[in-house]
Amino acid sequence: MNQPLIYMDNAATSWPKPPGVIEAMEKCMREAAANPGRGSHEMAVKASRVLFEGRKALAKLFRIHNPNDIAFTLNTTHALNLALMGYLRPGDHVITSSLEHNSVRRPLEALRRRIGIEVSYVKTNALGTVDLAVLREEIRPTTKLIAVTHSSNLTGTITPLEEVGAIAKAKGVKLLVDAAQSAGVLDIDVGALGIDMLAFPGHKGLLGPQGTGGLYIHPDLELEPLMHGGTGSASESPEQPSARPDRYEAGTPNTVGIAGLTEGVKFVLKETTERIHARERALTVQLMEGLMAIPGVKLLGPGPGTERTAIVSFLMEGLDPSEASFILDRQFGIAVRSGFHCTPLGHSSEGTTETGALRASPGYFTTESEIVSLIEAVRDITAAMRGSAN
Template sequence: MGEEKPLIYLDNAATSWPKPPAVWEAMEKVMRESAANPGRGGHAMAVKASRTLFEARKRLAKLLRISNPNDIAFTNNTTHALNLAIQGLLKPGDHVVATTLEHNSVRRPLEALKRKLGIEVTYVATDSRGLLDLSHVAAAVSGRTKLIAATHSSNLLGCITPIEGLAEIAKQSGAKLLIDAAQSAGVLPIDVGSMGIDLLAFPGHKGLLGPQGTGGLYIHPEIDLEPLMHGGTGSKSEAPEQPTVRPDRYEAGTPNTVGIAGLAEGVGFVLKETVQKIHEREKQLTFMLMEGLLAIPGISILGPELGKERTAIVSFLLEGVDPSEMAFLLDQQFGIAVRAGFHCTPLGHETAGSYETGAVRASPGYFTTESEIVSMIEAVKQIKTTLNR
């Protein structure tokens, strides 16, 4: 058997890898020393577990400029957080404005509530590269609009949504603003107060460099969501109703203390390196990849043009080559991990004009090297030559 090629990981938009060593070291330490139920007991190990959760909340609050750490509810992932926000806020007859760039984690809960509660949803189209015209959003808002929901950065196009503009429209109409930060938390500056964000859903396992199975939802202190789950919280146990105190109200059941310990260290790494430094590094790698791919005849790249602001997402097509075949060959012949398909955003592909084919998505991360980007470009060149297309 031949020697295996070293892995080149360009799927950070799905899950970031590798993680800082402190992440898995913290997880092992908690598992060994303090893996008790936080908030469910007064013994030393339970208290230590509770401190682990609070430290993670404090670091997240510092990163996202959240005044009260208890306004952050831990969730399993962004999808869980988005469902808590959408299902907890909307009532029969409400109207929602979203965009055509939304992930299925926004679209599917909205469509489910259309069927169950009769809510109305308007999807505002962007242009093919993901540029959102705020006047179209303003025109879509009505007196019944309860929520404006938008991705901060498209997981297909990498374009960045003008959050402050959406916030102004939401404020004028009395609607709440929900932001899907799946591709932005940890790599773009976020200040929930100055940006006017009412609800912010974020993953732990992407830009925050934590483990899978972690995430959260920031809930503005004036918003009371109906809990997605009811059950044990360790507080007000004598009452039959879910407690109103935060964050217990939204965190029924035993939490992922081990994972949250890892998340705290991932956030700590981001705070130390700074979001600005991380974004600049990822932008440098992204532009390098785009420039190299665009030099290959037959390649087209979705999203903002080279040199325009974007997150580290490069979705592309090679004329005459199925994206799944390209991803398979990159993996099997070159040891390069990318993702092909629809990326859970069919509306995004309709917008970009790639609905019939899907696309190949390469997403560098903070730990990606320039030599790995060169290898990716050369691999695509070789695949094109081999296929004679």
């Protein structure tokens, strides 16, 4: 296969990255690759600056007052585990949704088995997002946390966080948001939205490398650390330090990766989430309308008129999604994702628990001609399927 790759798997990891990301990582490796916070020599100080610059950029993007309220993690999954394992206690009740990724569901189910928390899964409404009326009804005296995705990684539908945040605040319940599909794409103001904890990846909409991410923790909220160990501070104590962010960042961090993440965030700040979302939104509508015109293709979730992130999941009649993905890759040079996308509850809501689905997720650097190529490829494959059936 000699044709250039058409990459439509940005919901998993964004690609390509802005040139500055690679340049920043190389510069960090050459000039600041020592352990931050573990020494006073020049290279260690430079490494510490890399982390602080990253926190500042993220704080600016999410309107966080104190950059030290951001703990760097390996990814969103790490951040969500830190939030859930660190906050919930035996007997606590948690409300989440049927849109959630396994990064939320599995830690909750593990806590249910281990310490006896209670979990309620709110189903979606006609628009494919969290049903707010049901959410209100689920709140109990023991409810401590509402944990919701900002945008579904299966259908791209967007949770009305402002309304969810208002419900949580009125009932004295904390709000944890999974921003895996929204950070860098949708405007997120943690204060205005009433977010107590925000888990985000570095390698998706923030355009950084894999192995980076973070968790914003409200200054009034204390979590039990997920990991205990070296921090370079309060080393004489057997206890994990109380000061942020050290309390939540045991061990040597991914300084080089965070250098790249910082440049990705700076790119987002320069372009603005408004422009990025508008660009991705236009590509998504183009793709959805093109696929809807093909006989035998079924789209999941609401139609193109509904506000969403750049995720389009669909089925091709008579063809297993994994086989369709293989054909798209090998014959057309188009990378999409097939399977269950780590969200079995979402597939249950869509009626695709037996088949899974194909997921195409364009990004900011996707072109209109690449969207056309995917539409034409799907049209060719379905036409060939119909021809073989006859």
